[in-house]
Amino acid sequence: MESAPDKNQGSALPSTDAVRNLLRAVIDPELGDNVVDLGMVGDIGVSPDGVVTIGFKLTIKGCPLRAQLKKDIESRLHVHPSVTKVVIDWGEMTADERTAVMTRARWNARENATETAVPLGARVLAIASGKGGVGKSSVTVNLAAALASHGATVGVLDADIWGFSIPRMLGMPDRLQAERVEGRDKPMILPNERHVGSGLLKVVSTGMLVDDESTALMWRGLMLTKAVEQFLNDVHWGELDYLLIDMPPGTGDVQMGLARMLPRTDLIIVTTPAISAQKVAIRAADMARRSFLRVAGVIENMSHFRCDHGESYPLFGVGGGQALADEIGVELLGQVPIEPTVAAGGDAGEPVALHGTGDAARIFNEIAARLAEQTVSLEAMSGCSARDETDGVEVSVRPRS
Ligand SMILES: Nc1ncnc2c1ncn2[C@@H]1O[C@H](COP(=O)(O)OP(=O)(O)OP(=O)(O)O)[C@@H](O)[C@H]1O
Numbered sequence: 432m433e434s435a436p437d438k439n440q441g442s443a444l445p446s447t448d449a450v451r452n453l454l455r456a457v458i459d460p461e462l463g464d465n466v467v468d469l470g471m472v473g474d475i476g477v478s479p480d481g482v483v484t485i486g487f488k489l490t491i492k493g494c495p496l497r498a499q500l501k502k503d504i505e506s507r508l509h510v511h512p513s514v515t516k517v518v519i520d521w522g523e524m525t526a527d528e529r530t531a532v533m534t535r536a537r538w539n540a541r542e543n544a545t546e547t548a549v550p551l552g553a554r555v556l557a558i559a560s561g562k563g564g565v566g567k568s569s570v571t572v573n574l575a576a577a578l579a580s581h582g583a584t585v586g587v588l589d590a591d592i593w594g595f596s597i598p599r600m601l602g603m604p605d606r607l608q609a610e611r612v613e614g615r616d617k618p619m620i621l622p623n624e625r626h627v628g629s630g631l632l633k634v635v636s637t638g639m640l641v642d643d644e645s646t647a648l649m650w651r652g653l654m655l656t657k658a659v660e661q662f663l664n665d666v667h668w669g670e671l672d673y674l675l676i677d678m679p680p681g682t683g684d685v686q687m688g689l690a691r692m693l694p695r696t697d698l699i700i701v702t703t704p705a706i707s708a709q710k711v712a713i714r715a716a717d718m719a720r721r722s723f724l725r726v727a728g729v730i731e732n733m734s735h736f737r738c739d740h741g742e743s744y745p746l747f748g749v750g751g752g753q754a755l756a757d758e759i760g761v762e763l764l765g766q767v768p769i770e771p772t773v774a775a776g777g778d779a780g781e782p783v784a785l786h787g788t789g790d791a792a793r794i795f796n797e798i799a800a801r802l803a804e805q806t807v808s809l810e811a812m813s814g815c816s817a818r819d820e821t822d823g824v825e826v827s828v829r830p831r832s
C-alpha cells in the first residue's frame with residue numbers, strides 16, 4: 432500500500448539560518464568581510480509564499496554601496512528555488528555598531544596581510560561547462576589576458592589538475608617556487624607572473640609542478656578538491672582584482688568544493704551553439720543551483736565560422752548560448768566565433784585577445800569589459816564606511832591599498 436503523501440514534501444522553503452548562510456556570500460568589498468559576520472544582517476523572515484524579508488543595517492544611510500549590496504543580496508537569495516521575492520528593510524548602524532564593524536574590518540585586514548587565501552576584494556569567476564572541449568581554457572586565458580591588458584591584476588587558477596593546459600596557453604612553463612611568509616609555519620607557493628599591458632597575470636597550475644604533461648598522470652590518485660583547496664589556501668596570491676578558475680571538464684567535485692571554500696565564486700558557463708551541447712551545459716547550471724553558486728553569464732564559443740569572403744557558417748548549430756542563458760535567466764555575455772587564431776594563440780602561449788585583430792579578439796575584449804562593468808568599482812565606493820568615527824581618522828581597511 433502506498434503511504435500518504437507528506438504534507439511538507441515539496442515545500443522546501445529556506446530556514447532563516449539557511450538564508451543567513453546564503454548571505455555569507457555577500458561581501459562588503461570596502462570592509463572586506465561578509466555582511467553577516469559584519470553584523471549588517473538583522474531579522475530575517477520567510478513567508479509561506481517564499482517572500483524573504485531581511486533587516487539590513489548600512490554603515491551609513493547614504494552608503495553608495497547600497498545598490499550593489501541590494502543586487503548581490505537578491506541574486507544570492509534567488510538561487511534558492513523557493514525564494515519568490517526579496518524585501519530589504521534598510522536601516523543604519525549606531526555609532527557603537529559602526530565602531531565594532533571597523534574594529535573587525537581592521538582585524539581582518541591585518542589577518543589577510545599574512546594569509547594565503549584569495550583576497551576578499553578579488554572577484555572570483557570559475558569558467559565551467561557541461562562537457563569537455565568547448566573552450567573553457569581558451570575563454571579563461573583570453574579573458575584573463577584582456578582584463579590584465581587593461582590594467583587589472585588577474586589570478587588564474589588551473590583547476591584542471593591532471594588535464595592542465597593553462598601554462599602552455601599563457602606561455603608560462605616555469606616551475607612554481609615556494610617562499611617562507613611571515614606568520615605561516617610552512618612555505619607558501621608563489622604564483623608565476625607575467626606582465627600584460629599595464630596589468631599582471633598571476634598563475635598557478637599543476638603543470639607548473641610536474642616536468643611534462645605525461646607526468647601529470649601521476650596525479651590521478653590525488654583528490655581533486657584537495658589540490659584545488661591547496662591552491663586556494665597555500666598560494667601567496669597577494670593583490671588581486673580577479674581570480675579566474677579554469678574548471679576541469681565533467682566533474683561536480685571541484686564545483687562543490689569551490690562552493691564550500693569560496694561561496695562568492697560566480698560561474699561563467701561556456702557552451703557551443705548546438706542545442707545538444709546546451710542540454711549538457713544545463714547540468715553545470717543545475718550544479719550551480721544545487722551548490723548555491725551564482726551564474727554570472729553564458730559565453731557561446733565556436734558560434735560560427737566566417738570565411739575569407741565574409742560569409743558566415745554556423746558549423747555547430749545556432750542558438751544554444753541564448754537558449755541556455757534564457758533557461759538560467761542570465762545574460763549571454765558574448766558569442767565567440769571559430770577562428771584558427773584562437774587555437775594558434777593557445778598553442779603559442781599568446782592569447783588572441785592580446786594582439787588579434789579579428790572578431791574573436793574583439794569579442795573576448797568586449798566580454799572582459801562587460802565583466803569589469805559588473806564588478807564593483809571599489810575606488811568609486813570610497814567614503815562609505817571606511818571612516819572611523821572614534822578618532823575621525825580615515826583608515827584604509829583594504830590590505831591592498
Ligand atoms: N573560438 C575558437 N576558435 C577556434 N578554436 C578554438 C576556439 N575555442 C577553442 N578552440 C580550440 O578548441 C580546442 C578545445 O578548447 P579548450 O582546450 O579551450 O577547451 P576546454 O573546454 O578547456 O577543454 P577541456 O574540457 O579538455 O579542458 C583547443 O584546441 C582550442 O584551441
Ligand SMILES: [Mg+2]
Nearest residue numbers: 567568591596
Ligand atoms: Mg580545459
